[in-house]
Amino acid sequence: MTLTMLALFLPACFALNVAPGPNNVLAFANASRLDFWTAFAGGMGRMLPFALMIALVGLGLGAILAASTAAFTAVKYLGAAYLAYVGWRMWRAPKPETDITAAGSSVSTLIRRDFLIAIGNPKAIAIFTAFFPQFTDLSQPLAPQYVTLGALFLGLEVLAVALYAGLGAGMKGFLTPIRLYRLNRGVGGFLIFSGLTMALSERP
Incomplete structure (x- = not known):
């Protein structure tokens, strides 16, 4: 892998990392109602x-799974159902006169939620399968290249979590209880919509 390839990979990869998908939006919402470090730790669940998905792609299994209609469909529907469930829970969160930060706010709960949302999205494997090979040199051993690309991707993902958590924490002064309640419902609606979109989407 050449330095030119890496220079092309980094900005393209970071664009994927910072896309406002369900995990990033959840990190923003968690920070806005809790604090930066709690949301940041929860975001590590992904x-x-x-x-694991990068490893599967590196081993060649990602392409097999991406090509399996039954496996893709099963994971897609499970992931869509979980997204809708999390969204519904956020939509139904208590109003400001009660403590909207009390339920489901432990770090372990946030990590588990982020983990399940990430692992329930089969399109991530499809993205890795289509994206990573573009930056590999087939004349060189692939394993070290996937280790490098995977490590860079995960490092940039940590930055993306920090970015969204920082934005959420930075808006805490602006977010009054009623605005926070509306944000909670907005994020919940977004997650429900994302789940429906995932369920209805065609294979990539």
Whole structure:
């Protein structure tokens, strides 16, 4: 892998990392109602699923899974159902006169939620399968290249979590209880919409 390839990979990869998908939006919402470090720690729940998906792609299994209609469909519907469930829970969160930050706010709960959202999205494997090979040199051993690309992707993902958590924490002064309640419902609606979109989407 050449330095030119890496120079092309980094901005393209970071664009994928900072796209406002369900995990990033959730990190923003968690920080806006809790704090930066709690939301940041919760956002680390996606790292293991992404690392596993990158490993699958590197081993050649990602292409097999991406080509399997039954496997893709099963994971897609499970992921869509979980997204809708999380969205519904956020939509139904208590109003400001009660404590909207009390339920489901432990770091372990946030990590588990982020993990399940990430691992329930089969399109991540499809993205890795289509994206990573464009930056590899087939004349060189592939394993070290995937390790490098995977490590860079995960490092940029950490930056994306920090960015969204920082934005959410920075808006805490602006977010009055009623605005926070509306944000919670807005994020919940977004997650429900994302789940429906995932369920209805065609294969990439």
